[in-house]
Amino acid sequence: RWRLDGVQAIVSPDRLSAVGMAIFDSDGFNQNGSVFDRRGRATVAFARSDIGAAWVAVHTHMSLFRGTPGQSFGRFSRPG
Numbered sequence: 001r002w003r004l005d006g007v008q009a010i011v012s013p014d015r016l017s018a019v020g021m022a023i024f025d026s027d028g029f030n031q032n033g034s035v036f037d038r039r040g041r042a043t044v045a046f047a048r049s050d051i052g053a054a055w056v057a058v059h060t061h062m063s064l065f066r067g068t069p070g071q072s073f074g075r076f077s078r079p080g
Contacts, residue, residue: 001025018046018055024062029074038072040064 002024009020021043028038045059064070 015051016048020044020046027074028069028072030069031073033073036069038064038068040068 002022004022007020007022009018011018021041023041024039026038026040028036030036040063042060042062044057044061046055047058048055
């Protein structure tokens with residue numbers, strides 16, 4: 001679940017590159033199946049060839065907040 005109301009961005013003076021950051025909330029699962037809050041942030045670097053051209057994500061990074069367990073044991077099943 002993305003917290004889109006808190007998205008932050010920095011755009012270069014020439015308006016051809018930018019970096020954006022957003023916070024997300026997700027559910028993690030302990031080995032016993034209990035749920036814990038799994039929050040973090042995503043950082044995305046964007047570029048474009050000309051002003052008015054579409055932005056392209058050229059690098060992405062997602063990380064969990066400190067103290068959040070890095071491992072989740074929830075079951076994942078694909079439909080079909």
